[in-house]
Amino acid sequence: MEQPFSLTSELRDKRLIITTSGYVNNVGGEAIAREFQRHFENGTKEVVLNLAQSKVVNSVGMSFLIEIIEQLEESKGKLVFTNLDPAVEKMLTIMGLFEFAGKAATIEDALKSFARQK
Amino acid sequence: MAKRKNGKGDQLSGHIAAFQGRLRKLSKAATLKDFAVQFAGVVKEVLPSTDVDLFYQAPGAGQWDLMARTGPGAGDRLPLLPRKHPTATSAVRETSNTLSMVQELVDDSTIGIVVRKPPGKKYSEVERLSLRLFVYLFDNAYHDLLSRRHEKDLIFSLNHRVLQLNSLIGTGIEVAKLDQESSPHQMALERAASLTNASKGVVRLQQGKSIKEQITFPSGVSIQRGAQNKISAKFTFGQNTYTFELFEKESRNGFVQFEETDQLLLDALARQVHASLENRYLHEQALEKQRIEQEMSVAASIQQRIIPKSLPKIPGYDIAGINIPSKSVGGDYYDCIPLRDGTFALIIADVAGKGMPAALLVSSLHAYLSAYLETSISLPDLAKRLNTVIGHASTADKFITAIIALVSPGKGEIESLNAGHNPAYLLRSDNSSQQLTAGGLPFGMLDTELPYESECVSVTQGDSLLLYTDGITEATNEKNELYEDCLSLKDFLQNHKTSRADEFISDLIAGIRRFTGSAPQSDDITALYLHRTQ
Numbered sequence: 001m002e003q004p005f006s007l008t009s010e011l012r013d014k015r016l017i018i019t020t021s022g023y024v025n026n027v028g029g030e031a032i033a034r035e036f037q038r039h040f041e042n043g044t045k046e047v048v049l050n051l052a053q054s055k056v057v058n059s060v061g062m063s064f065l066i067e068i069i070e071q072l073e074e075s076k077g078k079l080v081f082t083n084l085d086p087a088v089e090k091m092l093t094i095m096g097l098f099e100f101a102g103k104a105a106t107i108e109d110a111l112k113s114f115a116r117q118k
Numbered sequence: 119m120a121k122r123k124n125g126k127g128d129q130l131s132g133h134i135a136a137f138q139g140r141l142r143k144l145s146k147a148a149t150l151k152d153f154a155v156q157f158a159g160v161v162k163e164v165l166p167s168t169d170v171d172l173f174y175q176a177p178g179a180g181q182w183d184l185m186a187r188t189g190p191g192a193g194d195r196l197p198l199l200p201r202k203h204p205t206a207t208s209a210v211r212e213t214s215n216t217l218s219m220v221q222e223l224v225d226d227s228t229i230g231i232v233v234r235k236p237p238g239k240k241y242s243e244v245e246r247l248s249l250r251l252f253v254y255l256f257d258n259a260y261h262d263l264l265s266r267r268h269e270k271d272l273i274f275s276l277n278h279r280v281l282q283l284n285s286l287i288g289t290g291i292e293v294a295k296l297d298q299e300s301s302p303h304q305m306a307l308e309r310a311a312s313l314t315n316a317s318k319g320v321v322r323l324q325q326g327k328s329i330k331e332q333i334t335f336p337s338g339v340s341i342q343r344g345a346q347n348k349i350s351a352k353f354t355f356g357q358n359t360y361t362f363e364l365f366e367k368e369s370r371n372g373f374v375q376f377e378e379t380d381q382l383l384l385d386a387l388a389r390q391v392h393a394s395l396e397n398r399y400l401h402e403q404a405l406e407k408q409r410i411e412q413e414m415s416v417a418a419s420i421q422q423r424i425i426p427k428s429l430p431k432i433p434g435y436d437i438a439g440i441n442i443p444s445k446s447v448g449g450d451y452y453d454c455i456p457l458r459d460g461t462f463a464l465i466i467a468d469v470a471g472k473g474m475p476a477a478l479l480v481s482s483l484h485a486y487l488s489a490y491l492e493t494s495i496s497l498p499d500l501a502k503r504l505n506t507v508i509g510h511a512s513t514a515d516k517f518i519t520a521i522i523a524l525v526s527p528g529k530g531e532i533e534s535l536n537a538g539h540n541p542a543y544l545l546r547s548d549n550s551s552q553q554l555t556a557g558g559l560p561f562g563m564l565d566t567e568l569p570y571e572s573e574c575v576s577v578t579q580g581d582s583l584l585l586y587t588d589g590i591t592e593a594t595n596e597k598n599e600l601y602e603d604c605l606s607l608k609d610f611l612q613n614h615k616t617s618r619a620d621e622f623i624s625d626l627i628a629g630i631r632r633f634t635g636s637a638p639q640s641d642d643i644t645a646l647y648l649h650r651t652q
Contacts, residue, residue, distance in 0.1 A: 002308060002336045023336045025317060026368040056308050056335075058315045059278045060368045066274075090288070091312075094281045095274070 002056045009035050015046040015114060017107055021053035028054070029064030036068050045077025048110040052083035062095055069101045078102060078117070080110040129244045134251060150174065153263055154185035157256055162188045164252070165233060165245055171195045173230035182230060189234075199230040210250070217241045221253045224261045229253065282313050282379075286386055293394040302394040303360055306387040307335050314349070314380040316364035317373070324359045341365070349376045351388035355395045362388050410473070417477035418443060421451070424484045429454045432462050433527050434652040438619035440627060442589075442643040449476030449518070450587050450642035451483065455491060460528065463491050466585040466646050467520035468539065470560075475516060482511045483518055483561070497524060497535045501558060501570035505537075508562030517563040521554070521585050525648065532583065535572040537561050540588055545611050547580025554583075582622075583648040584611055589641035593630050596637045605633060619647045 005022035016039045018032060036047060047068070051057075069079050080102040081092065092098060104110035147153035158170040169189030173182040173196060182196055198218045200211030207222040218232040233249060235241065241249075289309045293302035303321045311319040318339045323331040334341055345365050352361040362384060367376045425441045432454075439452045449469025456462050467483055469476040486507055490500050500522070508518055519539035525532050534542060536557030544552040556573035577583070584607075591602035601607070610629060616622050623645060630643065 004336050004339065023311075025315070026370065027317075056312045058312045058368065059274070059281075060315050060370060063274070063370060087285075087288075087309075091281055091285070094284055095277045 003053070005031060005054075007031055007035060009039075011039070011044070012111065014044060015048065015111060016044045017048045017050060019050040019052070024051070024054050024057040024061035024065075026058075026060045029061035032061075033064040033068060036071075040071060040075075040077075045072060045075055046114045047072065047077070047079045048082055048104075048107055049079060050082045050107055051085070051088060055085045055088060057088050057091055059095070062092070062097070065092075065097060065101075066095075069097060073100050078114065080104050080113060082107050082110045134248070134255075147263065150263070151185060153260070157259070158186035158188050161231070161233065161249070161252055165248065168233045168235055171232040171234075173199065173232075175228040175230070177226040195232045195234070196230075198232045198234075202228070208253070210246075212241065212246070215239055215241075217246060217249055219249060219253055221257060223257050225264060229256060229260070282383060285309055285313055286383065286390075289387060290390045290393075293390050294397060301333075302391045303362075304333050306391045307333060307362060310362060310384050310387045311335050311364055313383055314364055314376065315368045316349075316376075316380075317366040317368050319362065319364040321363075322361045324361065325357050330358065347373055347375060349381045349384055351381075351384045353388055353392045355392060356399075360388070360391065413474045417472075417474045420477040420481055421449075424451060424453075424480060426453055430456045430462065432525065432648075434650060435525070435527060436617070436619040436649045436651050437464075437647065438623045439646040440623050440644065442627070442639070444589070444639045444641050444643075449480045450589065450644040451480045452585070452644050452646045453484070453487075454646070455488065457491055457524075460526070462525045462527070463487070464523040464525060464583075464585060464646055464648060465520060466539065466542075466587060466644060467518050468587045468589075468642075468644070469516065469518050471516050475513070479508065479512050479516055479518060479562075483508065483520070487522075497522060497533055497572040498570040501535050501537055501561070501572075502567065504561045505559070505563075505568055505570070506565075509565040512562045517560040519560040521557075523554070523583065523585065530577050530650070531574055532577055533572050533574045535570060537570070538563065540586060540591060542586075543582075543584045543608060543611050544575055544577070545582045545584070547578065549612055551608060551612060577650050579650050579652055581650050582611070585646040587642060587644040589639075589643040590626070590630060590645060592641060593634050593643065594637055594640060595634050598637075601630060601633050605629070617649060617651060619649050622647050622649070 003022040005020065005024070005028035007018055007020045009016060009018045016036070018035055020028065020032065022028060024032070032049065072079050078101070082104045083106065084092070084103060089103065102110070102113060104113055147156055154172045154174060158172045161170045162168055170186070171184065172186040174185045175182050198211070198213070198216055199220055200209040200218055202209040202220045202222070209220050211218045215237055216232060216234045218230070220228055220230045222228050231249070231253060289306060293305055303323070307319050307321045310316070318341065319335045320341045321333050322329055347367065348363055348365045350361060350363045352359060364376070364380070364384060366373045367380065421443065426439070429437050429439055437454060439454070441450055441452060443450070449471065451465070451467045453465045454462055455465070465487060467480065469479045483504070486504055490503060495503070518537070520537045521534060521539045521542050523532050523534040523542065534554040534556065536542065536555050538557070538560030541553035541555045544554060546552070552575070554573060554575065556571050558568050558570035586607065591600065591607055593601040610626060614622060614625060616625070626645060627643070
């Protein structure tokens with residue numbers, strides 16, 4: 001069963017990796033957006049969102065993710081989702097998030113995809 | 119004069135063209151804040167040497183928020199805004215070096231702008247007119263922003279509805295799967311919370327007032343009784359009541375009330391769980407039925423291998439037997455075993471219970487009889503041993519009723535022992551009858567050394583012996599009447615004159631069939647008939 005929300009983040013070669021655990025709802029989405037914003041203002045434009053431990057996302061949480069994607073889109077950056085639960089992947093697909101964001105099986109795959117784009 | 123007018127017009131047109139060019143950039147702003155910052159920047163570009171302060175008042179709000187400021191941020195320039203008459207949509211104010219304006223926007227919000235030149239410099243007429251036009255253009259651009267935002271919200275909302283529908287179908291399929299790791303009610307709770315934007319939820323499984331299981335979402339979250347902002351759905355399956363509750367619908371602006379659609383979604387998901395539980399139950403029932411049928415099939419094959427296909431010929435006697443198993447395999451058994459001393463052991467037995475355990479017990483009885491009958495022990499001692507070994511081989515509720523009759527053809531004697539079975543009928547040639555009852559308790563009924571006794575009877579030409587199981591006497595017709603109560607086996611025996619054992623058996627069965635009619639056969643029908651012909 002889904003745990004209360006928490007997140008960790010790290011920078012690898014100026015790329016932000018946010019790893020979440022628990023329900024991505026209003027609280028979770030806001031926390032992700034806050035963490036993203038903190039790094040975005042310092043110039044980070046490539047972000048990996050690892051949802052391995054988040055099996056449930058609601059539409060309020062998704063609205064925060066969409067804002068992050070839009071901000072990155074405007075600044076020629078990119079968000080890549082990794083380790084998606086099939087149900088979450090389906091939700092994000094239906095909500096159109098993958099039109100502007102990427103997805104990868106693992107964090108390493110996501111980082112490689114950034115490298116390939118350059 | 120005209121030239122001067124044209125000069126002002128050109129200047130104004132230039133301002134508007136410059137503004138419109140930047141309007142396209144402005145239209146890409148994602149938030150009102152971005153929009154305001156960019157607008158202030160555009161105004162500063164078009165009206166040089168000007169500091170711009172942009173204020174915004176949300177619909178119905180009594181206070182102004184500073185949205186953007188260009189230039190040094192010293193001092194509060196909010197008091198410089200003009201007061202707008204409640205019925206007017208705009209107002210303008212000008213001091214020596216400042217120009218300010220408020221304008222009601224399309225959604226009843228209000229924009230306030232204060233532009234300021236360095237001390238001593240005044241705004242020209244063109245600049246005043248430009249600012250007014252800028253504010254109108256701001257209104258248009260703001261309208262555009264709202265439209266785009268509305269369109270975006272609409273697409274998001276539409277996608278969310280599609281997601282809800284898709285998830286409803288998907289969840290229905292997933293909860294119906296029988297190999298899910300998590301329980302269907304847990305999965306449904308997670309999906310329901312996600313689709314309705316509930317911040318938390320719980321599913322309780324209750325039996326009466328006692329809670330057998332409680333799952334919260336997210337795990338470990340505290341659920342307060344009596345919470346107001348909630349929706350719920352419940353159903354009962356067997357003795358269990360499943361109650362789903364979702365709490366505190368989220369929005370970007372805090373908690374909001376659940377909508378009717380949320381209740382519909384929760385109801386639909388609860389119904390899917392109910393259907394899934396029913397399907398699981400029916401599936402288990404079907405598997406159990408299949409298992410029983412397989413067991414019955416094996417039991418039937420065991421029983422059919424033990425029941426003799428033909429009976430040995432006994433000099434001076436005619437013998438016939440029959441076993442008609444019922445649908446649910448019972449434990450009836452009969453045999454006629456020729457022994458080395460020239461006697462023949464007639465056996466009929468009925469195991470309490472049906473299915474595989476009964477078939478195995480019959481098989482044991484058959485094996486023990488085959489072994490013991492060739493020894494020189496007496497019939498009562500044989501019965502004692504059988505009681506012990508059957509008692510050890512069976513469970514407490516399993517036992518065997520049986521009759522063992524040793525026929526000595528040469529002597530014209532029958533030694534009989536009845537272990538709790540329906541008494542055998544001995545019909546004399548003068549049509550008198552006798553029941554053979556001497557014996558003891560059924561084999562395996564009590565695990566103690568029980569005394570058994572046998573009885574000897576002589577048989578002469580024309581005498582007959584009928585061994586049978588309760589499948590005959592307790593055969594029932596459509597009115598649920600018993601054969602024995604209506605027709606009597608003894609009467610059939612006395613009234614049926616035939617010297618051929620196989621004819622007797624087939625007539626007996628035909629009579630039972632006539633009696634039972636279309637009523638299903640409820641038990642095995644077994645009979646063994648011996649007739650002395652010489």
